[in-house]
Amino acid sequence: xxxxxxxxxxxxxxxxxxxxxxxLDSIIVDVASECHRIAKLGLxxxxxxxxxxxxxxxxxxxxxxxxxxxxxxNGKYVVDIFGQTHPSVANEIFECMNCSRSIMAGKFAPxxxxxxxxxxxxxxxxxxxxSGAQNRNSRGSSVSTYSNHxxxxxxxxxxxxxxxxxxxxxxxxxxxxx
Amino acid sequence: MKPKSSVNRPxxxxxxxxxxxxxxxxxxxxxxxxxxxxxxxxLMELLRERLVDCGWKDEMKALCRAFVKKKGRDNVTVDELxxxxxxxxxxxxxxxxxAELLQRIRTFLVSAAL
Numbered sequence: 001x002x003x004x005x006x007x008x009x010x011x012x013x014x015x016x017x018x019x020x021x022x023x024l025d026s027i028i029v030d031v032a033s034e035c036h037r038i039a040k041l042g043l044x045x046x047x048x049x050x051x052x053x054x055x056x057x058x059x060x061x062x063x064x065x066x067x068x069x070x071x072x073x074n075g076k077y078v079v080d081i082f083g084q085t086h087p088s089v090a091n092e093i094f095e096c097m098n099c100s101r102s103i104m105a106g107k108f109a110p111x112x113x114x115x116x117x118x119x120x121x122x123x124x125x126x127x128x129x130x131s132g133a134q135n136r137n138s139r140g141s142s143v144s145t146y147s148n149h150x151x152x153x154x155x156x157x158x159x160x161x162x163x164x165x166x167x168x169x170x171x172x173x174x175x176x177x178x
Numbered sequence: 179m180k181p182k183s184s185v186n187r188p189x190x191x192x193x194x195x196x197x198x199x200x201x202x203x204x205x206x207x208x209x210x211x212x213x214x215x216x217x218x219x220x221l222m223e224l225l226r227e228r229l230v231d232c233g234w235k236d237e238m239k240a241l242c243r244a245f246v247k248k249k250g251r252d253n254v255t256v257d258e259l260x261x262x263x264x265x266x267x268x269x270x271x272x273x274x275x276x277a278e279l280l281q282r283i284r285t286f287l288v289s290a291a292l
Contacts, residue, residue, distance in 0.1 A: 015205060016283040019212065020276065021268070023222050028267045031235060032259035035242035039251050044243060054240060 211290045221282060228275040237270065238263050 038044050060081050079085055089106035096103045098115045202210075212218045229235050245262050246254050 012284065012287055013280075015208065015287060016280050018205075019209075019218075019283050020279050023218070023225050023279070024268060024271065025264070026222060027226055027229065028238070028263055029256075029260055031238045031267075032242065032263055033256050035239055035246070036254060036256045036259050039242070039246040039254055042251070044246075051240075054236065 208287060208290055212286070215290075217286050221279060224282070225275070225279055228278070229271070232272050232275060234267075234270060234272070234275075238267055241266060 063079075063081075089104070092105040093102050094105065095101070096108070096111060096115060098112070101111075103111050241263055242259050245259065249258075
């Protein structure tokens, strides 16, 4: 085409717009015809539900766009899309089956770790309950008796206080502790 | 008996207008290429998809439903619905969608004009 460049560009953008509007018009006619069909056949029984959905989604969009809203990292009271708040730590209370203490649900896993034996204190807790007054005898065999007494409940409570006298005992016991 | 008005109808305009041979305009040529290569179809599908994704179609459907509610289900024609939607529909296409489509069309025009 031997047309000068500027003229070419403007007529080109005119042409693109023309094509775009053409496509858009076809799509509009399609949508209108589809709605017409739905209206005539009475398929729009769910009218009110969809309106509710649209309203809710518009509300949610507003809430997301609003910068003043607290987001996930902002304090304890996070509002989710249904407008409910959950405390950051689950606060239902129930009884631990191992040590029979009342525990908060959100703190249950760490409690179980200590209570059932992942950590050093828990293992010592077990050996201490088995040895009782007979410290000297059980010291060497404390590791082997551990597996036999994994479900011993009675004196477990005392350990969580971080009993200083016991710590001293443990120190001299260092060789048998991995 | 009065003759039916259709009998006295003036001749179809087409017969008069199209007799002289006319060279197809640049636009018409491009249009033909647009359709023949399937580009028009592809772009229409792309536009449809984008408009659904951004909620434009739902907005249009809501407009239609409101109109149907107002007018009564049995009094609505497709034509009326088209007239209801068209102004709002043209105006509420998101800019990003419009830009994407215009970009693709321009690319096509450049490649087709060569």
